[in-house]
Amino acid sequence: MFTFILRRLLLAIPVLFVVISLTFLLMRLTPGNPFSADRAIPPAVLKKLEAKYQLDGTLWQQYTGYLSDLARGDLRLSTKYLNRSVNEILAQTLPVSATLGSLAFVIALGSGVVLGSYAAVHQNGWQDRAAMFTALLGISLPAFILAPLAILLFAIYLPLFPVAGWGDLDQIVLPAICLALPFAATIARLMRTSMLEVLRLDFVRTARAKGLPEHVVIFRHALKVAILPVVSYSGPLAASILTGSIVVEQIFKIPGLGPFFINSVLNRDLFMVGGTVLVYSVALILFNIVVDVLYFVLDRRIKLDS
């Protein structure tokens, strides 16, 4: 298993290299200057700025300079938030997004798995229809509708939770639920389909024939196999949910990384874009490795080294 993980990690290096190179080149080719502003900047000042942020010289020099800084772990300075390094911004915002995201992830996974299994066990019953209707609703309601609705209902009409903000425990509830719901719905549908298939398999019949109680059959035996599609979905899900949500974080005023994914591009904040892309790619790669390892843990028939 360790050689497997090591190999995958080594493979990640060329992938990251390509991702970073593409990001840098595309950002440099996009029209718009990181330093342009409402008020014109004298050309001499612009030159100084470009020199300060090492954006002078040929594209090749800029690119290699950036790569060597990255290799040393220096993500450089943000061109938008002066005197702040990308490392510092990530250090302040990523833990916030990861906190919110991990709670949302747990909610999405927990409720999705339970709802999906429940629907499968009661296939075609009213419980199934009710659960799948809820799931459909969850998938169809985007966060930018769900979040304002939740605020209106549970923060303004019924003042149970704060309207926005970050720092107190009650401030995490609404955003975590709003963030989790669409994913919970997807997981529920995945789970239902997979569980229905597994419930027809021989080993489940054997378990029932042994006289095991139904909940043991479902949760001890069937779930372990039926959850595999959910596990593979969880990898990319964890990567995206833990690195921050643009909509939810903005609506609830959560100081996370989410909004930077869009704003840094709009601001042509070159190195911040590099930082967000890097964080997301690393998360994606890591969680996919975790998924593969989990597959192996859950289903011993799978060989990691093949």
Next chain:
Amino acid sequence: MRARLFILTSFCLLVLFSACTRLVEKADFTFINGVEPESLDPAIVTGQPDGRICLALFEGLTSRNAAGAIQPGMAERWEISPDGKTYTFHLRDTKWSNGDPVTAHDFEKSWERVLNPNFVSKYAEQLYYIDRGEEYKLGKVTDFKQVGVRALDDRTLEVRLKNPTPFFLDLCSFTTLLPVHLPSIAKWGDDWIKPGKLVSNGAYQLEDWRIDNFIRLKANPHYWRADTVRLKIIDALPISNASTAFNLFYAGKADMIIDKSLIPTLLLSEIRQQPYFQANPFLATYFYRFNTTRKPFNDPRVRQALALAIDKDRIVTRITKAGEQPAGSFTPPGIPGYTPPAGLELNLAKARELLAQAGFPNGKGFPKFEILYNNSELNKQIATEIQSMWHDQLGLQVGLRTQEWKVYLNTLDSLDYDVARSSWVGDYNDPNTFLDCYITGRGNNRTGYSNPEYDRLVAEANTLRDPAARMDKLKQAETILIERDAPIAPLYYYIGIALFDPAKIGGFEPNVVDEHPLRELYRRN
């Protein structure tokens, strides 16, 4: 399985608790400040939200009161020489937040920092009024001793200006001219603006600053009138989403919204009726630019005709709807001693006549052109409205082109447009902050406009000592700008909007510079 689940849950909870940072003390006052400040270095900042915090942290030679009027700041008094070019400031005996005395040398060195050719400040031009300030910045003068600012002793600062600049005392309160604590810059480098490191001389000191989260200001005990500062702890929240801002205000989590872009437009007509809606005229203009280097917009008759065909009343009553006034002039009304010219008002007959004179009777033969605007709902609505006005009234084929902000700025600078939406906010209470833009070759010109007569009038005006004669010259220049040459068509004057309950919060007065010092605010009990 269960053990694993337990470990997972406890790990999540641990992360949760560790990242939830509780503020120990509740702030006396919380306000929504607009977007996240780019910096708090007064020599660098350009945005209004950034400036608001800087002006709470630092104080210049002069400062503004709640009504926006200039009053003594770090300088307790000053003398102006008879030719209006030499100012002698006498500083009061006061301290930085770390206890160091504030001296005239601090001002001299802070201004030298801005003017240093190696220092990047987008606003360094604000110090070009000082004799040889520009030359020093451009490297033509290398010895700062030749520049017109000198600390005669610890408490006396002498400033020599290029021209008698009647708005110089206004400028002295402006962010770029605020003093900074140089020893801490020497010690911390770029990090000097971070909490725990920043040393300030204004009413507040920086207690905390979390990106996109909040800025906490705490009253500075060393401030010279610390006893008049009533709100001891202030939280400034950066928010860029209007609904979120309004939710927080509506739920009572914020006492004030101070940024005009943070009022949800859908609710505007309703919010306007509320007692907490506060609006004041503001030194800022929304206008259209014509690319004077491009045919047929190189013909002033064409530009006049287009300007004359815009129904500005319709735009403010149907689209902006917050009580804005239609703009005739580029300089908004409200500057003491200056009455802007009337400008071109809606006159369709004259517009058609001018267009015919320019060779396009009933719009025949007029090439299809585009209105460029930066992506926003408001800009789009206005552009659509003007598109239909020009089409219906003048028979012109007009397209719309929207661009993302940074791309739009690029397009403006490279004069790659026909007609473009723009806005301008005055930096100080004087027509010069507006009229200076259209001098030949200025970076903010962005229209290719050049008229030697205009340049001469503005330049001459700024050498005059007599305020009335000066304003008269400036008015002549503006008349040429907006009535004769019309490289721009002003649409409306912005208003400053704030939401707060005047029964609870005092010390906030409407003023045209739209500056509302935090140190003046207080709670009514």
